[in-house]
Amino acid sequence: MARSIRYREALREAMVEEMERDDRVFLMGEEVGHYQGAYKVTEGMLEKFGARRVIDTPIAESGFAGVGVGAAMVGLRPIIEFMTWNFSAVAFDQILNNATKVRQMSGGQFSCPIVFRGPNGSARQVGSQHSTSMEHFYATIPGVKVVAPAFPADAKGLMKAAIRDENPVCFMESETLYSVKGEVPDGDVVVELGKAHVVRAGTDCTIVAYSRMTHVALEAAAALEKEGISAEVVDLRSLRPLDEDLIADSVRKTHRCVVVHEGWPYGGVGAEVCDRVQRLAFDWLEAPILRISQLDVGMPYNAKLEQMCMPQPARVVDAVKRVVTRGRGKAAS
Amino acid sequence: MSQSEAQTEPEMNAAPSPALPLPLPPSALVTSSEMGAVAVPGASVPAKLSQGQLEHLADLYRQMYLIRRLEEEAARAYAQGKIGGFLHLYIGQEAVAVGSIAALRPDDYVVTTYRDHGVALTKGMSAKALMAELFGKATGCSKGLGGSMHLFDKATNMLGGYGIVGGHIPLASGVAFASKYRADGRVTLCYFGEGAVSIGGFHEGVSLAALWKLPIVFICENNEYSMGTPLSRTMSVEDVSLKAIGYGIDRDRFFVEDVLTVEARIGEAVKRARELSLPTLVEVRTYRFRGHSMSDPAKYRTNEELEERKQKDPLFRARLQLAKEGFGEARLKSMDDDVEREVQEAITFADESPEPDASLLESTTYDGPFAA
Ligand SMILES: Cc1ncc(C[n+]2csc(CCOP(=O)(O)OP(=O)(O)O)c2C)c(N)n1
Ligand SMILES: [Mg+2]
Numbered sequence: 054m055a056r057s058i059r060y061r062e063a064l065r066e067a068m069v070e071e072m073e074r075d076d077r078v079f080l081m082g083e084e085v086g087h088y089q090g091a092y093k094v095t096e097g098m099l100e101k102f103g104a105r106r107v108i109d110t111p112i113a114e115s116g117f118a119g120v121g122v123g124a125a126m127v128g129l130r131p132i133i134e135f136m137t138w139n140f141s142a143v144a145f146d147q148i149l150n151n152a153t154k155v156r157q158m159s160g161g162q163f164s165c166p167i168v169f170r171g172p173n174g175s176a177r178q179v180g181s182q183h184s185t186s187m188e189h190f191y192a193t194i195p196g197v198k199v200v201a202p203a204f205p206a207d208a209k210g211l212m213k214a215a216i217r218d219e220n221p222v223c224f225m226e227s228e229t230l231y232s233v234k235g236e237v238p239d240g241d242v243v244v245e246l247g248k249a250h251v252v253r254a255g256t257d258c259t260i261v262a263y264s265r266m267t268h269v270a271l272e273a274a275a276a277l278e279k280e281g282i283s284a285e286v287v288d289l290r291s292l293r294p295l296d297e298d299l300i301a302d303s304v305r306k307t308h309r310c311v312v313v314h315e316g317w318p319y320g321g322v323g324a325e326v327c328d329r330v331q332r333l334a335f336d337w338l339e340a341p342i343l344r345i346s347q348l349d350v351g352m353p354y355n356a357k358l359e360q361m362c363m364p365q366p367a368r369v370v371d372a373v374k375r376v377v378t379r380g381r382g383k384a385a386s
Numbered sequence: 387m388s389q390s391e392a393q394t395e396p397e398m399n400a401a402p403s404p405a406l407p408l409p410l411p412p413s414a415l416v417t418s419s420e421m422g423a424v425a426v427p428g429a430s431v432p433a434k435l436s437q438g439q440l441e442h443l444a445d446l447y448r449q450m451y452l453i454r455r456l457e458e459e460a461a462r463a464y465a466q467g468k469i470g471g472f473l474h475l476y477i478g479q480e481a482v483a484v485g486s487i488a489a490l491r492p493d494d495y496v497v498t499t500y501r502d503h504g505v506a507l508t509k510g511m512s513a514k515a516l517m518a519e520l521f522g523k524a525t526g527c528s529k530g531l532g533g534s535m536h537l538f539d540k541a542t543n544m545l546g547g548y549g550i551v552g553g554h555i556p557l558a559s560g561v562a563f564a565s566k567y568r569a570d571g572r573v574t575l576c577y578f579g580e581g582a583v584s585i586g587g588f589h590e591g592v593s594l595a596a597l598w599k600l601p602i603v604f605i606c607e608n609n610e611y612s613m614g615t616p617l618s619r620t621m622s623v624e625d626v627s628l629k630a631i632g633y634g635i636d637r638d639r640f641f642v643e644d645v646l647t648v649e650a651r652i653g654e655a656v657k658r659a660r661e662l663s664l665p666t667l668v669e670v671r672t673y674r675f676r677g678h679s680m681s682d683p684a685k686y687r688t689n690e691e692l693e694e695r696k697q698k699d700p701l702f703r704a705r706l707q708l709a710k711e712g713f714g715e716a717r718l719k720s721m722d723d724d725v726e727r728e729v730q731e732a733i734t735f736a737d738e739s740p741e742p743d744a745s746l747l748e749s750t751t752y753d754g755p756f757a758a
Contacts (some may be wrong), residue, residue, distance in 0.1 A: 088614035088686065111584035111620045112551045112612060140550065143586065178471030178522070180533045180551035185462055349758060350747045354533030355522035356470055 054239045057140070061231040062096045063205035064170075067212035068095070068132060072102055075130065080214055081108040081117055082134030082171075091136045092172060092231050113339070118144035118169065122151045125167040129217060135171035139226065140186040145190070152221040153196030168215045170224035172231070173201070174265065175352055178359055184352035186316025188264075191223045192293045197293040198246050201225035202266035205235035207290050209245025218246060225292075227265045249296035251303065255285035258309040258373045261300060261326050263289040266313045266364060273313075273369035282377055294324050300326060301333035306331040307378040308339040313364050318346040340376035345369050435711055439646075444713055446488055446645045447704040448721050450480040453504045454701055455729045456513055460520055460534075463733065464680050468575055469520045472550070473534050474530060476504035478675035481700035482607050483508045485648025486575055489656045495543045495565075497558040498577040500535035501607075501674075502547030510542035513732035523739035529562040530742040531750060543757025552578065552587030553606070559595040562602035566663055573659040574602045575652075580669075592667060596633035601659035603652060606669045613678045614686040630667035642700055644707075675699075 054231040058066070072078045084091045086099035086109040099107040110117045114135060121131035135141045141148070152165045175184035192199045198220055202208040208226070215222035252267060253274050262270035267288040272282040287303050289296065304310045310330050312323040331344055348362040400489045435443060464473050476483070483504035487496065488517050506516055511527055519526025520534050524726050537547045539548045545561060548554035558576030565572040583606060595602050606626045610617050617624060630637035636658060640651055648670065655666035673695040677684040683690075708718060748756045 084614055087619075091613070109615060109619060111615070112581045113584040113586075115586055116584070143553070176471075178533065180471055180535055180549060181531075182535070183472070247502065348747065349756075350751045353531040353742070353747065354471060354536070355530040355742050356530075358531070358744060358747065361744060362747070 055236040063209035085300040095278040115146040118147040138173040172228040173225040174227040181351040189321035201264040246292035255283040259303040262313040272366040297329040474501040481645040486652040489653035506537040512733040517732035517736040521736040524742040525739040552585035555591030562600035580608040595665040603655040626669040722745040
């Protein structure tokens with residue numbers, strides 16, 4: 054059996070179910086309780102679990118992220134909500150220097166089973182300081198896992214896995230996905246961290262995406278189909294660990310690869326995918342790997358410029374056509 | 387320290403000045419105002435204003451009314467989809483910006499949060515440049531790239547609205563540092579909400595300003611809510627100004643009822659900054675009549691509470707006082723009409739202005755060639 058629910062409900066179900074089965078799990082963040090969540094993800098949770106386990110914090114990201122780390126070291130399993138990941142920048146030190154390092158620094162004596170979660174990337178016209186894609190920074194750090202689901206089922210399954218994981222997990226959501234509906238299986242369904250999946254099969258080009266951009270990739274693939282180009286869409290789900298086997302398998306089949314993500318082109322997840330593909334599938338590639346990302350500038354407020362900066366289906370279509378034509382041209386000559 | 391003494395080298399890491407031997411009982415650090423207590427409503431309003439004061443009050447009233455009307459129209463434009471993203475209105479708090487900036491010289495600096503329309507306008511940004519920015523137009527103060535939360539105006543020393551809570555407070559201390567460094571005699575006003583008092587940026591910014599005796603006034607606009615969180619769940623103490631004690635700086639605290647009181651009280655702190663190069667933390671108790679932003683239905687407070695606070699609206703109080711003290715209905719009306727015209731012109735200007743060109747993106751990211 055499956056039900057169709059929204060992304061935000063899927064996240065809430067996962068947190069509620071995990072809190073019901075494990076008293077060590079608690080939720081902490083700004084406006085998560087009385088206000089029912091800035092984006093209503095945690096609606097009803099304070100009423101259900103009480104103020105001991107659903108804890109409203111003042112604006113003190115570094116403080117409550119650090120509180121989470123300490124509590125995790127001695128056996129609790131915190132879920133720390135950042136109202137948006139932009140605000141995690143002031144807590145970066147707690148994640149970089151404490152959460153991810155305590156295990157190695159202590160010679161493996163301590164672990165830090167904690168989930169940091171919240172909406173990531175841009176929303177709509179929220180300006181330069183509220184539109185940063187933070188996953189690229191976090192994914193560079195050894196010791197943390199980073200996930201970015203695109204669909205309600207994965208949101209739920211990955212959240213359950215993240216809460217049960219012994220490592221710190223950065224869980225990247227998106228304000229623009231919270232109302233997206235999708236089938237979610239009943240029961241205690243956990244999605245393993247580190248596994249990508251093919252969300253649309255195709256033969257001519259692999260489009261690698263995650264989170265909101267998976268939907269952009271699917272839109273592009275539908276448009277390409279009308280022009281007789283068959284694109285395969287790989288939804289990464291996890292950014293670290295990265296499912297390089299699945300990505301390489303897909304590229305060995307299609308011989309071409311386009312990567313789509315929010316955030317800037319310099320370094321980051323897209324560059325990492327390029328590195329893996331050229332190492333693991335070099336002999337199968339018929340064209341350079343192209344990346345479609347946010348333009349290499351801060352996010353402007355103006356609506357048209359913002360749209361221009363963001364990866365759009367049309368830009369993905371163009372990139373796929375470029376790599377596909379190049380391959381065909383070569384094969385024909 | 388007199389103005390001329392302020393010309394000498396800044397004393398970095400200097401010991402606390404003999405004027406402020408520590409430790410002291412908290413009250414010794416409080417300024418002339420109420421010691422940690424909130425002012426009695428109306429207590430500080432002079433019974434009768436002189437003609438000069440009346441004219442001055444009229445000027446302040448006009449500035450407050452301009453903010454009010456401009457924001458009401460901005461809210462309407464937001465509903466029509468002409469403004470996007472976040473829009474945080476200042477309605478109810480106008481007397482803080484207007485009263486405090488009245489105590490400044492034109493070359494003084496202001497730095498504030500995303501709730502920045504009032505401060506920007508009062509410091510001298512034109513209504514047109516402001517409204518065009520909200521509309522995302524090329525004629526906006528930040529060319530439509532910043533939006534409502536990021537108003538900047540170099541010409542009037544408005545150094546920005548910032549979106550990350552507390553992030554601008556050390557920056558404001560840096561502006562004051564530059565004034566001390568150059569001995570330019572300028573003062574910086576740094577505004578923030580009571581929600582910011584919990585974050586590191588506040589403490590580090592204030593701590594450094596205290597240590598280095600910077601010419602700055604930290605103005606906490608305590609509107610009793612940080613988004614949906616009431617004061618009681620934000621802080622372990624109710625009195626924000628107490629935070630000054632640990633840093634050994636002067637503090638003040640009062641309810642905003644009357645814009646002239648704001649001017650006088652902030653004026654004391656400005657004087658201390660200008661003449662003695664000493665920072666002050668001022669907690670100003672105020673109230674916002676709208677939600678946190680346009681998307682907030684503000685279910686966390688009762689209608690009764692809101693209505694009660696609207697009864698004490700400093701804007702209407704100023705208008706009543708002007709009418710009562712004989713400023714003249716006709717003159718008031720013509721001032722209101724003037725404001726109305728200014729707001730309508732701003733809307734038309736914003737509506738008719740062009741969108742920014744994409745070529746701006748690179749040149750506003752780097753000076754010189756793009757560092758790709
Ligand atoms: C570091 C950080 N955390 C969270 C937010 C989200 N946020 C924006 S405004 C706000 C409430 C701020 O309240 P207060 O400081 O009292 O200012 P007010 O909005 O009342 O003027 C919050 C939580 C943010 N912008 N920055
Ligand atoms: Mg507030």
